Amino acid sequence: MWLSVDEYYNKINSDSRKYFELNDRILEINSDILPLDFGELFENPNKKIKFEIGFGNGDSLIKLALKNPDINYFGIDRKMDRIRIALKKLNKIDKVKNLIIARSGTEYLDKIIDPGAFDEIIMNFPDPWPKKRHHKNRTLNSEFIRVLHDLLKKGGMFRFASDHEEYSLEILDIFLKSALFENAYPEDYKNEVRDRIETQFERHKKKDGCKIYYMKFRKI
Numbered sequence: 001m002w003l004s005v006d007e008y009y010n011k012i013n014s015d016s017r018k019y020f021e022l023n024d025r026i027l028e029i030n031s032d033i034l035p036l037d038f039g040e041l042f043e044n045p046n047k048k049i050k051f052e053i054g055f056g057n058g059d060s061l062i063k064l065a066l067k068n069p070d071i072n073y074f075g076i077d078r079k080m081d082r083i084r085i086a087l088k089k090l091n092k093i094d095k096v097k098n099l100i101i102a103r104s105g106t107e108y109l110d111k112i113i114d115p116g117a118f119d120e121i122i123m124n125f126p127d128p129w130p131k132k133r134h135h136k137n138r139t140l141n142s143e144f145i146r147v148l149h150d151l152l153k154k155g156g157m158f159r160f161a162s163d164h165e166e167y168s169l170e171i172l173d174i175f176l177k178s179a180l181f182e183n184a185y186p187e188d189y190k191n192e193v194r195d196r197i198e199t200q201f202e203r204h205k206k207k208d209g210c211k212i213y214y215m216k217f218r219k220i
């Protein structure tokens with residue numbers, strides 16, 4: 001990377017401050033609190049912690065946290081406008097004690113979070129960058145699954161959902177060939193998952209008649 005972890009978060013935090021109120025509904029990541037100590041950050045006795053990368057407008061993450069008060073949720077998104085929408089929602093309700101959101105990309109995850117921190121990592125509808133020349137921009141790829149593997153506890157799960165067939169099948173192939181994960185579904189993927197809290201993208205894509213690919217992989 002071309003920036004140090006300090007420079008990266010200083011930039012993000014000063015940009016964010018121009019556009020929305022950084023309050024106690026959002027964690028401001030800076031070098032004073034690294035690596036993040038979730039035991040201290042969540043003021044509750046919950047043992048399980050799930051991590052969502054790219055939560056978008058935060059709709060489904062907030063609903064998940066409210067539905068499961070005995071599980072802690074940590075979510076990041078790198079886009080200012082998404083964070084602003086999620087914060088607006090959070091500012092209207094009582095503090096959700098088992099939810100922490102932060103503005104961050106995935107570039108420095110290994111520097112800000114200790115290995116083995118999470119029981120589950122979720123990526124819903126990660127940007128597919130459909131054009132071949134843009135594939136290099138995809139966050140989830142054969143290198144990133146090493147990061148996911150490090151961040152998960154032993155036996156921890158990675159969940160993926162996407163409407164983009166080519167990207168989904170590529171992800172399936174990467175995981176099936178990897179010695180780091182095993183498929184947690186008996187089939188390659190599901191096109192329906194019962195009792196799922198849908199994300200904003202999921203609702204839109206389903207309304208448009210798109211087939212959705214749901215996958216779940218267990219850390220070996």
Ligand SMILES: C[S@@+](CC[C@H](N)C(=O)[O-])C[C@H]1O[C@@H](n2cnc3c(N)ncnc32)[C@H](O)[C@@H]1O
Nearest residue numbers: 054055056077078079105106124125199200201
């Ligand atoms: C297509 S949207 C899906 C949003 C949400 N998960 C949903 O299903 O409605 C992808 C989201 O991932 C975020 N994102 C993409 N790459 C990211 C990265 N490397 N780190 C953090 N967020 C990322 C984008 O800002 C965007 O909000």
